[in-house]
Amino acid sequence: MSALSFSTGFPPKLRPWKPAGKLLGSLGLATELLMTAPAGHATASPTAPATPAASTRNTGRSAQRGVHDVTAHGVERINLRAKPELTAVAGGLITPQQGTQERSVVSRTYIDIQSPTANAFQLLDLVPGANVATSDPFGLSPQTNISIRGLNGDALGYVLEGMPMSDVASYGATPSQFADSENYSQVALQQGSPDLDSPVIDAAGGLNTMKYLDPSFKAGGMVAMSYGSYATRRGFIRLETGEIGNSGLRGFVSYSNTRADAWHGPGNNERQHIDFKFLKEWGQSRVALLGSWNRTTTAYYPKTTLTAWKLYNIHGPNHLARHFDTSDPQQGARYWRLWRDPEETLYLGAPMHFALTSNDRLSLDITPYAQGAYGNWPSGTTAEDAGLAGNPTATPVLRGDYLQRSYRAGFTSELHARWKWNDFFLGYWYDYSDDHETQPYSRVSATGATPDIWATGRHGKVLQPDGRGGTEKYLAWDIHSIAQVNALYAGDHISLFNNRLLIDAGFKEIMLSRNGTNNLPDAASGYPYHVGSNTSEPLPRFGLRWKITPKDQIFLNATTNFRAPAVTAYYAPGDSRGLKNEYSITEELGYRRTGDWLVGSITFFNYNFTNRLIETLITRDGVQNISSTINAGGQTTRGVDIELGTRPWHHLSPYLSFEYLHATMDGNLPVNGDWLPTRGKTAIRSPHFSGAAGLRYDDGHFFSMVTARYTGSQYATFMNDEKMPAYMTADLSLGYRFSNVALFRDATLKRPELRLNFLNLSNQRYLSGVGTPGTNAHATRGLHGTTIAANPAKFYIGGGFAVLFTASTGF
Numbered sequence: 001m002s003a004l005s006f007s008t009g010f011p012p013k014l015r016p017w018k019p020a021g022k023l024l025g026s027l028g029l030a031t032e033l034l035m036t037a038p039a040g041h042a043t044a045s046p047t048a049p050a051t052p053a054a055s056t057r058n059t060g061r062s063a064q065r066g067v068h069d070v071t072a073h074g075v076e077r078i079n080l081r082a083k084p085e086l087t088a089v090a091g092g093l094i095t096p097q098q099g100t101q102e103r104s105v106v107s108r109t110y111i112d113i114q115s116p117t118a119n120a121f122q123l124l125d126l127v128p129g130a131n132v133a134t135s136d137p138f139g140l141s142p143q144t145n146i147s148i149r150g151l152n153g154d155a156l157g158y159v160l161e162g163m164p165m166s167d168v169a170s171y172g173a174t175p176s177q178f179a180d181s182e183n184y185s186q187v188a189l190q191q192g193s194p195d196l197d198s199p200v201i202d203a204a205g206g207l208n209t210m211k212y213l214d215p216s217f218k219a220g221g222m223v224a225m226s227y228g229s230y231a232t233r234r235g236f237i238r239l240e241t242g243e244i245g246n247s248g249l250r251g252f253v254s255y256s257n258t259r260a261d262a263w264h265g266p267g268n269n270e271r272q273h274i275d276f277k278f279l280k281e282w283g284q285s286r287v288a289l290l291g292s293w294n295r296t297t298t299a300y301y302p303k304t305t306l307t308a309w310k311l312y313n314i315h316g317p318n319h320l321a322r323h324f325d326t327s328d329p330q331q332g333a334r335y336w337r338l339w340r341d342p343e344e345t346l347y348l349g350a351p352m353h354f355a356l357t358s359n360d361r362l363s364l365d366i367t368p369y370a371q372g373a374y375g376n377w378p379s380g381t382t383a384e385d386a387g388l389a390g391n392p393t394a395t396p397v398l399r400g401d402y403l404q405r406s407y408r409a410g411f412t413s414e415l416h417a418r419w420k421w422n423d424f425f426l427g428y429w430y431d432y433s434d435d436h437e438t439q440p441y442s443r444v445s446a447t448g449a450t451p452d453i454w455a456t457g458r459h460g461k462v463l464q465p466d467g468r469g470g471t472e473k474y475l476a477w478d479i480h481s482i483a484q485v486n487a488l489y490a491g492d493h494i495s496l497f498n499n500r501l502l503i504d505a506g507f508k509e510i511m512l513s514r515n516g517t518n519n520l521p522d523a524a525s526g527y528p529y530h531v532g533s534n535t536s537e538p539l540p541r542f543g544l545r546w547k548i549t550p551k552d553q554i555f556l557n558a559t560t561n562f563r564a565p566a567v568t569a570y571y572a573p574g575d576s577r578g579l580k581n582e583y584s585i586t587e588e589l590g591y592r593r594t595g596d597w598l599v600g601s602i603t604f605f606n607y608n609f610t611n612r613l614i615e616t617l618i619t620r621d622g623v624q625n626i627s628s629t630i631n632a633g634g635q636t637t638r639g640v641d642i643e644l645g646t647r648p649w650h651h652l653s654p655y656l657s658f659e660y661l662h663a664t665m666d667g668n669l670p671v672n673g674d675w676l677p678t679r680g681k682t683a684i685r686s687p688h689f690s691g692a693a694g695l696r697y698d699d700g701h702f703f704s705m706v707t708a709r710y711t712g713s714q715y716a717t718f719m720n721d722e723k724m725p726a727y728m729t730a731d732l733s734l735g736y737r738f739s740n741v742a743l744f745r746d747a748t749l750k751r752p753e754l755r756l757n758f759l760n761l762s763n764q765r766y767l768s769g770v771g772t773p774g775t776n777a778h779a780t781r782g783l784h785g786t787t788i789a790a791n792p793a794k795f796y797i798g799g800g801f802a803v804l805f806t807a808s809t810g811f
Contacts, residue, residue, distance in 0.1 A: 121134070
C-alpha cells in the first residue's frame with residue numbers, strides 16, 4: 001500500500017468537532033478526515049509515495065479558502081497507509097468541498113482507470129453542468145468543445161497550476177495540449193464563475209483548473225504501453241529524480257508518443273508530448289518549475305449539417321476523400337492530406353509560495369508564466385474560390401493555410417495577511433499577448449501533395465507582385481494583435497464560530513488594452529486597418545458558507561464577470577466593430593452533505609447576461625474558417641445541479657449527476673440590417689436535461705467501472721428551428737493490479753496493472769455538440785419585413801466504439 005501524507009493543521013482555537021482520538025480510532029473515520037482535507041494536502045500516486053502537505057494557493061486558490069484558514073498556523077502531520085481506490089468517494093468523481101461555490105473535482109483515483117489518452121474535457125464529462133463534444137473517441141482531435149450550463153467553451157477559464165491556458169485570440173482551448181493524463185493529480189470544474197484571483201477574463205461559464213502530481217521523494221518512475229482500435233498505439237514514460245542529494249529538490253520528466261488512424265474516413269493522428277515539474281520545499285514555502293510541450297498532426301473530421309447527417313451518417317460528404325481527384329476540383333479540395341492539422345505549443349510556469357513569517361501569517365504567492373503556440377488549420381479549396389482563378393498553378397486545387405502564431409507572458413502575485421479570523425489578500429495580475437494570424441495559400445501537385453503542411457516559409461506558396469518588382473505571398477487574411485491585461489483585486493476570507501461560518505468578499509478591477517492592424521491591401525474598403533480598445537471593468541463578488549452540522553452546510557454566492565469580444569471580431573466590417581463587452585451576474589444557492597457514507601450537493605443557479613457574445617464563422621473571399629462574434633443581446637439562465645456519490649461499500653461506489661437547465665434569450669437578434677424574432681427563444685447549446693451515472697467496483701486488485709452519460713436535445717439556431725437530437729453513451733473500464741513484483745536486488749515493479757477501456761460501448765452514431773451555431777435553419781421574415789436567408793448550424797460527429805488495452809507499472 002502507498003503511504004498517504006496530509007496535514008490537519010488545526011490551530012488551537014479551530015479544532016474539528018470530532019476528537020482526533022476518535023478519528024484515528026478506525027481507518028474508516030481516519031479516511032473521512034483525509035477526504036475532507038484540502039486538495040493538495042493529500043496526494044497519492046500508484047507508483048510513488050505521496051508528497052507532503054502542499055499549498056492550495058497555486059491552483060483554484062479562492063475556491064479553497066474555506067479550509068485554508070484552518071491551516072494557517074502550525075501543521076500537524078498524520079501518516080496513514082491506505083489504498084486511495086478503497087477510500088475515494090464515488091470512485092474518485094467527488095472530492096468533498098468547503099468553499100462558497102459549486103465545484104466538482106475529479107481525483108487521481110478516477111483518472112487512473114480511464115483511457116490514458118483522455119484529455120481534461122473528457123475527464124470532466126460526467127460532472128454536473130458539463131457537456132463535452134468530441135470528434136474522436138481517444139480525445140486526440142482539436143475539434144472538441146465543452147459547454148457549461150449552456151455556455152460555450154470560450155466562456156470558460158482554463159488554468160494549470162496558476163497559469164492561463166486558453167487561446168489568446170479566441171478564448172477557446174485544446175485540452176489534448178495541456179498534459180498527459182498520467183501526470184494530473186486532479187482536474188476540477190467550478191461551474192459558476194472563476195475565482196477572484198484566477199488569471200482569466202472570459203470565464204462567465206466557470207473555471208477548469210488542473211494540477212500536476214508533485215514529484216516523488218524517491219527515484220523511480222512509471223512506464224505504460226497502450227494498443228487499441230484504429231491502429232492506436234501509445235507509449236508513456238515518467239522518470240522521477242527523487243530528492244537530489246540533500247537539496248530538497250525533486251522532479252519528474254515524462255514523454256509520450258501516440259499514433260492512431262482516423263476512426264472514420266482517411267487520415268491519422270500523431271502526438272508527441274513532454275511534461276515536467278521540479279519542486280523545492282522548505283518550511284511552509286515552496287517553489288516549482290513546470291512545463292508542457294506538445295506537437296501534433298491530426299486528422300480533420302468535417303462538421304456536418306443536420307440534413308447531411310440524416311442522409312449520410314458518417315459516410316459520403318461527412319468524411320474527407322481518400323484519393324486526390326484531378327478531374328473535379330471541388331472533390332479534389334476534399335482530399336484528406338490537404339486538411340491535416342499541425343500544431344505545436346509550449347507552456348512554462350513557476351508557481352511559488354513564500355511564507356514571510358514562521359507561522360505563515362504573512363505570505364506571498366507569485367506565478368510567472370510564458371507560452372508560445374504555432375498552428376496551421378488548413379483546408380482544401382480551389383483557385384477560383386480563393387479569387388486566384390488567373391494565377392497559374394499545377395492544379396486548380398489549393399490548400400488554404402490558416403496560420404496562427406502567438407506568444408504570451410505574464411505573472412500573478414498575491415500577498416496574504418492572516419490576523420485572527422481574517423485572511424486579507426491583495427493581488428495583481430499582468431498579462432501580455434502577441435497574436436499574428438495569416439491566410440496564405442499553398443500550391444498542390446498533381447498527386448495532391450504540398451511542400452510543407454506547417455507552411456512556415458515561401459516555398460510552394462501562391463505569390464503576387466509586391467509593387468516593387470518582386471513577389472510576396474498572397475494573403476487572404478493578415479491580422480496582428482497585441483493585448484495587455486492589468487488586474488488589481490483585493491478581498492477577505494473571514495472564518496467565524498470555529499470555522500462554521502465562512503464569508504468571502506472581494507473586488508477586482510480588470511483593465512484590458514488591445515491594439516492591432518489589418519495588413520491586407522483592401523483594408524480601406526470596409527475592413528479597418530487599425531483597431532484598438534481600452535476596457536476597464538469592476539467585478540465585485542460575495543460568498544457565504546454555513547456549516548449547519550459537521551456534515552451539512554449551505555452556501556451562496558453572487559459574482560460578476562465580463563468578456564471582451566474575440567480578437568477577430570475587431571477586424572470585421574460593419575456592425576461587428578460596435579460589439580460591446582459581455583457582462584453577467586451569477587447567483588448560486590446550494591446545500592452539501594459530507595457524510596460517513598453519502599456525499600453530495602444540490603445547487604440552484606441564476607445568470608443574467610447583457611450583450612451575450614456568441615462565436616461563429618464567417619466567409620471572406622472564399623476563406624471558410626475565420627471566426628466572428630454575434631451580440632445576442634440579453635439572456636437569462638436558470639437551473640439546478642445535483643451530484644451524489646458514496647464512499648465504498650463492499651468495494652462498490654455509485655455516482656450520479658443531473659442538471660436541469662432553462663436558458664432564454666431576452667431580445668431579438670440583429671442580422672443583415674433586420675432583426676430575427678428571437679425574444680423568448682431557448683438559448684443555443686442549452687439542453688433542458690442532462691445527467692450521468694457510474695458504478696465502480698475496486699478491491700485493490702480487480703477493478704471495474706461502468707459509466708453512462710445522457711445529454712438532452714438542444715437547439716443549434718437562435719430561431720429554434722433546428723435541434724440537435726438527444727444522445728446517450730456508455731463506457732467501461734476494467735482491469736487488474738498486481739502486488740509489487742521483486743526482480744533483483746532493489747529493483748521492483750510497483751503495482752503492475754493491466755487495463756481495458758471500452759469507449760462508446762453500444763457504438764452509438766450521434767452528434768456530440770454544436771460546432772458552429774446558425775442564426776436560422778430556414779429562410780425567415782425579419783421584423784422589418786426582409787427575408788433573412790437560411791443559415792443552418794453545423795455539428796460535431798461523436799466518436800465511435802473503441803477499445804484500448806494498457807499495461808503499466810511503476811519502478
